[in-house]
Amino acid sequence: MQEQFKTSLSGDYKSDPKDNFGLLEHEYDEEISDKTWQLLRDDVIRAIDNFRGSEFWKKAKTLPQEDCLALEGDLKGSDNIWKSISPDLTTWNNLPSAPAADSFSVDGIKVWVKIDFAYRKQDGSISLIDWKSGNSKEEPDPTQLNIYGYYASEVWDIPEEKINLTAYNVNQGEQYDRTFSEEGKQETEEKILNSVENMKEMLVNREENEAEEEDFPKEENYSFCRHCRYRQVCKPELVE
Ligand code: SF4
Structure with a gap:
């Protein structure tokens, strides 16, 4: 965070946004009090502490490789996000052996997914976890997890009732569990198709x-x- 803050403050992202981190607050010259920065920092530390204290972190580290279905999408070798958390990836025996497909098709429409974590259990069911980091204490909208459930049923060929979906909010340390179902799959399909149709309706040439x-x-x-x-x-008059 400190490195990214410094990089952003230098303004290098303006000439090279691809390789330099930039904060909205710096771009718009917004006053952020020290207290706010401190609170944001505390949020991150709490989220990391919650994550590392959670059963999922423990599970991710100890799971046999053959039971690990996905960990932060497909890991594409060892050059991935986990390096920044755990530099010594040789201690990780569980990274998925093969990249997971990152999409599936609904009625010919390609739907992309990036699953945070999924693993197989001994009874043949699977657990699929999505990390959340928001401040809301409400149960997150289930659509995203249902789409992952759809993916698991289509791509991994797991029966719907054996797909356990969990949203884990690292900020709050709260966990929300649900089981996928045939009805859930049907609803998800309708939702995807409706969403695509709504977007296509806005086109002049479909x-x-x-x-x-x-x-x-x-x-x-x-x-x-x-x-x-x-x-x-969009509205430069608001910025000038
Ligand atoms: S109109 Fe422009 S500035 Fe306003 S919310 Fe939409 S994109 Fe943002």
């Missing part, structure tokens, strides 16, 4: 995937725009 900018009017509520990350390009 075959060519073309839209007209004027079909997407700008938000009129300025108080909403005042916090939008795109305001510099």
